[in-house]
Amino acid sequence: MNFEIFSFPVPFRRVFRHSSASRQQAENFIVRVTINQQIAGWGESCPREYVTGESIATCRQFLKDNLESLRGIADIDSLCSWIKNHEQLIDKNPSAFCAIELALLDAFGKELSVPVETLLGIDQLRETTNYSAVLGDSPYLVYWLLAQRYRVRGFRNVKIKLSGNLDSDRRKLQWWQTKRLHKRTIRLDANNLWDSVEDCSNYLEQLPKAYWAVEEPLQSRDFTGLTKLAERIEANIILDESVTQTNDLTHFNAEKWIVNLRVSKLGGIHRAIQVAQMANTRKLNTIVGAHVGETSILTRAGIVLIQYLKNSQLATEGAFGTHLLTQDLATESLRFARDGQLHLSQTRCLVQPGLGLKVRKDLLKPE
Secondary structure, eight states, X not given: OEEEXXXXXXXXXXXXXXXXXXXXXXXXXXXXXXXXXXXXXXXXXXXXXXXXXXXXXXXXXXXXXXXXXXXXXXXXXXXXXXXXXXXXXXXXXXXXXXXXXXXXXXXXXXXXXXXXXXXXXXXXXXOEEEBOEEEOSOOHHHHHHHHHHHHHHTOSOEEEEOOSOHHHHHHHHHHHXXXXXXXXXXXXXXXXOBSOHHHHHHHHHTSOSOOSEEEOOBSTTOHHHHHHHHHHOSSEEEESTTOSSGGGGGGOOSTTEEEEEOHHHHTSHHHHHHHHHHHHHTTOEEEEOOXXXXXXXXXXXXXXXXXXXXXXXXXXXXXXXXXXXXXXXXXXXXXXXXXXXXXXXXXXXXXXXXXXXXXOGGGOEEO
């Protein structure tokens, strides 16, 4: 078994900003594993220091430090055993392990000539998934043009990044308030803008009530503050950076809370499924999330999770592909249609072995 590391610093078609970061190119950790000297599997993650404390450098070091142990993984059963025996290690390095796990699953699926879902005992769906439009912290004219485009094309879910500038945020929400919307169309993402419950609740109170939920309003993992905030606001609260492992969910119960299941920050598909199972036990709703700048590899991993959930998530993020990236790693970019929909029954890679993607190695930068 041989591991190789790459990066994919491809430019975006437009700059994407939110309160925690501004990005104009992809920042992904790409892993290729070769088994039996000829079968190659591909994996991806998006390490973010403000989410899990990781970077591409720490991911690279994780693979180096655990290389010999990882080479002992020979099949799906030994992969599951490795995950169980290294739980605390993965807790500290979820994005690093995510790329490795995806590469191994891709390779094992190809070895057995079955899709990853079959490998994991997950049924294939023949449904349609509605992906969310995402509006970053852009100048109002750019915001307005994108908002108009998403609405005309028929997107059913829209995620709006808050800036912390009350006049700006209020103006952006007022535009939606004049439209006929489903009650669960608009949700907000604060990206950990506020330090105090008081400041946060006062700010949200001054916004037009065009939204049904707000994501990560306080500092990450401020479990006490989030609980107090939930008592003061009507909107649901979406947990993203505050949930990176199953133990984090012990702080939350009931439908007020929604868990954002991003495969990369949770440490891969197996651990994302574990968090989904715990969320269901605690009666928490879920969103299948994504990082800005994901390629088709992570989009495909998200679809595995969607199929595990039987498409029951409240919203779905990602699948931007070359809508955002100037180039995608997959020869056929896995992306939503003009209206935000992806028809699973018409997505050819889902019936191919492994992840079913043909990756363009010529676009990658060796690390």
